[in-house]
Amino acid sequence: MSSQFGQVFRISTWGESHGGGVGVVVDGCPPLLELSEADIQRDLDRRRPGQSEIVTPRAETDQCRILSGVFEGRTTGTPICVVVMNQDARPDAYREMEKAFRPSHADYTYQAKYGIRNWQGGGRASARETIGRVAAAAIAKKVFQQFAPGLEAVAYVKSVQGLEATVDPERVTFEQVESNIVRCPDPATAEKMIELIKQVRSDGDSVGGVVECVLRGVPPGLGEPVFDKLEAALAGAMLSLPATKGFEIGSGFGGTLLRGSEHNDTFFMGEGRVRTASNRSGGIQGGISNGETIFFRVAFKPTATIFKPQQTVTTEGQETELKARGRHDPCVLPRAVPMVEAMANLVLCDHLLRQRAQCGGF
Amino acid sequence: MSSQFGQVFRISTWGESHGGGVGVVVDGCPPLLELSEADIQRDLDRRRPGQSEIVTPRAETDQCRILSGVFEGRTTGTPICVVVMNQDARPDAYREMEKAFRPSHADYTYQAKYGIRNWQGGGRASARETIGRVAAAAIAKKVFQQFAPGLEAVAYVKSVQGLEATVDPERVTFEQVESNIVRCPDPATAEKMIELIKQVRSDGDSVGGVVECVLRGVPPGLGEPVFDKLEAALAGAMLSLPATKGFEIGSGFGGTLLRGSEHNDTFFMGEGRVRTASNRSGGIQGGISNGETIFFRVAFKPTATIFKPQQTVTTEGQETELKARGRHDPCVLPRAVPMVEAMANLVLCDHLLRQRAQCGGF
């Protein structure tokens, strides 16, 4: 059950860094949506390695193939299987991981849980696993085009280590985000971030940061109290991404410093509908979207793999020193941006169809 | 599907603030566990209103009754239904909410989603909803006694507005937490917090804060990558609680300021098993518990209900001013402590049994 996500728009992902390939099956997708491999490829290309000088140099084109569920260019309502075959696998570069657990990586815990692990490139714990998520989310976006036009998720790098960008969540555009390789829509800060990441890489070290994501055009009514409140679904989705350590929505942790009289979002009528004068709620109240822009932040730790020697233990329980090889991102943030968007879109798509199931209206 | 939680230890909660009652059905509980109403009552008493001078004065004894699934003092493996009937309902105190949406509360969004809402006391969006969660979690603790003795969740108030407590997550005890009415194990700070909450109440205002929770004695191996990673399950569980705005685990947002070489937890052998020298991971790596103490923080916003006049709109779309009546907590933190523990225990219990299903060992 561990690799399935969603209740109505339900995906099942599979694949490891160095197995035959990776992919996803999407079950419950509405029929009659136009869908091509190019629609999916566009998003995979934003996620793939080797796309710029500040990400891992692994050379994968990540070409996808749709094996089922689409006929003459349209979805049929049956399961859609999307596959990406692995190409640039170099298991030998990971040979030392066969015997020693990389600090702060998943080597030890996979071994403790399953009694076995695919040590090549991190196996299932590789960021390569997110290909299936991104592919499925590209299909989710087709659902929005049909049922909630105007709905869009835009994520961007908000901070790298101590460098924080200034961004207006209501106005930031996809084009601004894509205008530089770090995916930060504040050009001046972006430049500094890129310099920092290059410096960190040359140090054999790594950095983390924060991705912010805004969801605009979300209709009121999405989210299912009490356990599947929209913020709960988003928080669970984001913390399922590799390297994440925190999630906050709207006013977040900072909001705990305010009093209720300062924090509350008063209502008024605007453009014929109920609006809030401020948006400390972050677009969700009582677990249900209120029609305002949803925005949240996700903390990503510094990449666990660094090229400095570290103390660790072997699978046989001997203490040892490990110095990583292989190909890695010195900072996951630029590639995390499309992953955060993908998970947000998967949550919204599932909740849109769930809302249709119970309450109709789409 | 919205009020069900867990895959194997699966609960289904129900009930509103002012309906006939509230409760839970637990499906999938192991048989042969000793269980009495007193076991559940103990935890409900920590959650109930009217327990101290700094929480809502609503007078509910919250007496629970087990209606099924227990025979001669032991669980039978069949569904366990626990019911608490509502007693001190005063719907008239909420009459103004029938017509006007309380700012930053769930009135508007429930109306937008369902086209109807039980406006008495917040209906399903009342904290009263959490009774079912706490009752179910009391049963989860019985599972731990049988299958993972030593496993315990201890939550406490870490901060109220700007007041932050100093607490050692490895050593803090349940008794320390319960030693004062604000449930903060740092006595000096606790006193200040109580004063602040009293002040805020007399101002007709409210405050928020942060609850920290530590999970000790969690065996390595719990958590199911990729979507049901343990931190993802915890994040989703916590953000499903009323008034939550953020979640961070281990180093959290602060961890984004470190480099990998500073952040990584190196491994060593201790007491015959693999240990980490530091614990910035917060006890979970790659989505799976590593045997170290798990700790995380949850942000709670200031209570939405305040006793000052606020701008809002009516169900008919007229702008108006609302001044709340009714009985409310000026600060949800003290009563949030058992709720956070409950959700943590529900996550752990479900994952313990899921681990047994796939990998055995308990």
Add this chain to the structure above:
Amino acid sequence: MSSQFGQVFRISTWGESHGGGVGVVVDGCPPLLELSEADIQRDLDRRRPGQSEIVTPRAETDQCRILSGVFEGRTTGTPICVVVMNQDARPDAYREMEKAFRPSHADYTYQAKYGIRNWQGGGRASARETIGRVAAAAIAKKVFQQFAPGLEAVAYVKSVQGLEATVDPERVTFEQVESNIVRCPDPATAEKMIELIKQVRSDGDSVGGVVECVLRGVPPGLGEPVFDKLEAALAGAMLSLPATKGFEIGSGFGGTLLRGSEHNDTFFMGEGRVRTASNRSGGIQGGISNGETIFFRVAFKPTATIFKPQQTVTTEGQETELKARGRHDPCVLPRAVPMVEAMANLVLCDHLLRQRAQCGGF
């Protein structure tokens, strides 16, 4: 997970023959449906014991109470909890079952599975468990009134032991079914059935038979290949009822004696829509309803509890002889009729909302 049914219209039942009560929680019900306790009571009264001279004399009024999810006479979209408290419990009448397993009953297997069982009146394996199903199905019928008016399930006793009724599935009415205590709409055969059941009871024996059920007004398009084909969902639902041994739809087992050229249902245009000239498919093709009347049959074995001495073994593994006491149905068929209808309605309601989720149209 064992006592939950449905994906979108999801119910969770609980309760034993001799515990505090029995009931159900319905999650995912559409809001704004008119619903009263009387709506549910009507169906519970058809199911309850003591309603006629040919069923068990246990004196239960089975008065239901709605504890949540309904406000001012309409559903709110939040979980609906319905409770029936047990009243006429006589655990002493089952004392001999504490030590000995009743042949062909669930005593032994519950013990083997759970290591414990509530032996009073059969515990969870009592037909009393079906109260929750019938209550939930009464709510499902409200969904049909809103979204698929004209949809109706009519079940009836088709045979008791060797006595088989002649019934026209297209025209049989609820009133005809309810016109006699055995619930067989063929009056002449009904009379013989009643005589047979009385005879069997006076013999201290029991009989079984077949319930047939027709579903009229089902819109085309319900059912989800491949695993949740509509006939698969119906088969699973029916075989979950106590005492069932078989299910067949449309031509059923008899259809295996025909050639394809005799069996196929040719299409023609009628009343502006696609119709079939015959209906050996039973209203479902490829797992999806085709708009024709759905009809199926369910085999019920003779009641396991008889008042003749039988060989058996004790919980300690000693061979012994058991002669049942307690209150039992000599033939479950009359009371099985509302149970079969209930399960059919639960399947249809869930699939109606699932179809709305994926494909819209209701």
Add this chain to the structure above:
Amino acid sequence: MSSQFGQVFRISTWGESHGGGVGVVVDGCPPLLELSEADIQRDLDRRRPGQSEIVTPRAETDQCRILSGVFEGRTTGTPICVVVMNQDARPDAYREMEKAFRPSHADYTYQAKYGIRNWQGGGRASARETIGRVAAAAIAKKVFQQFAPGLEAVAYVKSVQGLEATVDPERVTFEQVESNIVRCPDPATAEKMIELIKQVRSDGDSVGGVVECVLRGVPPGLGEPVFDKLEAALAGAMLSLPATKGFEIGSGFGGTLLRGSEHNDTFFMGEGRVRTASNRSGGIQGGISNGETIFFRVAFKPTATIFKPQQTVTTEGQETELKARGRHDPCVLPRAVPMVEAMANLVLCDHLLRQRAQCGGF
């Protein structure tokens, strides 16, 4: 949700007759099981077309490939993806189905449900869909080898049209079943069945029949009342197979002709455990396996596709005559045998692991 099956051992199938391929993802499989493509291929070969002169001549080798979840010959606990690419696709042979609905096939209902259908070879409604089921079940058998050695499912053709075989469910072997191309372990009847099928094919017609399946070595305790009783799970699983019309277990429909005193299975002690003197229950009581042999029968209708002209309507609602082309089985029974076994094994595997989750013991 429609193409997923199982709660703990959870499979997700995908693929159409004439798309890129078909396959399955298995989530929740225990780690450390030895598994190779050859293990799966063995079962796929029993299912594939073109294996004998009485089945469809479509030339598919159905070579499978494992793309994930297996490392160095053993399962890793992560999702296992198995793919079979389509090869001998001849869409032009189905061109007439683009415009006209084949009687008693799924053409019309898919169109009614989804508003679109892949008409090539039946799309998702092709028996080709069952490849994913058979592949997953081959993995389930590996679970049995580890956790329930001796557990085995043996299915066979019990009848073809009026020809009924004599088979002893307790003793029939896999080798006897495989000794002839119709998969009937009664050699004399098998010969007649083969003759009948050849005759029917030369007539351009088709026949149906009954597959019987025995499950031996099932430990007591499997099955989850009330909705996931073992017979309910089996019934639902079987009716999800193409062309099925009925299911009966143990005494089945015939059992309704007996009285309770004739039907009950009395208990005795044998080989140190509780046994039943007869087995009209079919190995399941109260929804839970009792350790006796489980046996059930599944009715398969005559293949819908025949080579005689039939009345039907077009997608535009015009009445027309259709004469099928393409490649089809004149009788699905021989190839249905491994499909029935596969579904039985999937049910048992899921319930074995679910029992381990709740009650332990494996």
